[in-house]
Amino acid sequence: MPIKNREQFFASQWTLDELSECLGGRRGFTDVDALTERHGKFLLLEFKHPNAMKVPTGQHILLKNITQVGNGDITAIVVWGEPDKPIAAQIYKDGECGNRFHITKDALHNLIKRWDAWADAH
Structure with missing residues (x-):
């Protein structure tokens, strides 16, 4: 929803710091930048500033684990760039993290359209 x-x-x-204090260990809550569902298939998008070198460790673990428990039904794409100007992406699927790769705005749109067609067909 726009x-x-x-x-x-x-x-x-909401400020998640106070809520994170309710959790044990070094865990905390994270936000989800974008999430959609089609026929029980989920696509999660996480956006990062272009200067962010990598996904933070805790978030990396979370994305690997959430895509693994989804039995192929959850895909996460991390996108680096300024708003509406993507420059790189990385895909998490089936508990695996792919390599970071260069991406344009059109290529990101096509990637999301391919995911949508796949989800619609399953």
Whole structure:
């Protein structure tokens, strides 16, 4: 669902630090930047600033684990770049993390369209 009112959207964001303090160990909550579902198949998108060298360790573990427990039904794509200007991506599927690769806006759109066609067919 698109954001209709950016000011209201940002004003409604919860601070996860306090909630994370309820968890044991060094765990914390993470947000999900984008998530969609089609016929029980899920696509999760995580966006990173272009200067972020890699996915943080805890988030990397989470993405590997969540795609593994999904039995192929959960795909995660990490996208690096400025808003609407992707430069790189990395795919998590079946508990595996692929290599980071160069991507353009059109290529990202095509990747999402291919996922949607796959999910629609299954």
